[in-house]
Amino acid sequence: MPHAKGFGNRRDVRSSDPVAIGDIVDRLLQEEVFSRGMPIANLLRAWPEIVGDRLSEATTPVSLEGGCLVVRAADGPWGSQAKYLADEIRTRADDALGGDVVTSIRITVEDTRNRRSEG
Numbered sequence: 001m002p003h004a005k006g007f008g009n010r011r012d013v014r015s016s017d018p019v020a021i022g023d024i025v026d027r028l029l030q031e032e033v034f035s036r037g038m039p040i041a042n043l044l045r046a047w048p049e050i051v052g053d054r055l056s057e058a059t060t061p062v063s064l065e066g067g068c069l070v071v072r073a074a075d076g077p078w079g080s081q082a083k084y085l086a087d088e089i090r091t092r093a094d095d096a097l098g099g100d101v102v103t104s105i106r107i108t109v110e111d112t113r114n115r116r117s118e119g
Contacts, residue, residue, distance in 0.1 A: 046096045050093055050096055055082065058081075059082050061093070062108075068106055070105075070107075071105060075110070086107065090102050
């Protein structure tokens with residue numbers, strides 16, 4: 001039978017009493033392993049407001065580690081546009097997350113050379 005690797009190692013008290021799902025989620029988000037993805041999720045939601053509608057269709061925030069926001073562009077021209085606007089994107093992304101979170105930005109271009117066409 002499959003089981004979660006860390007479930008047996010948890011130190012919190014187990015109970016058979018019913019608990020509201022919101023309370024469970026709130027407690028999980030206090031743990032680093034669960035909360036690490038929240039900033040990037042917030043950026044994804046606000047991305048059109050951060051970079052504008054056109055650029056948001058061609059770029060995506062993909063990770064935020066150690067203050068470095070990695071943004072993937074659909075192709076070279078959009079990557080160049082994002083690099084040109086990198087300082088503004090960094091400032092707006094940082095503001096969207098409440099400040100002192102995004103310290104640098106790195107733009108990558110999606111590699112489509114090895115993809116097969118579908119259809």
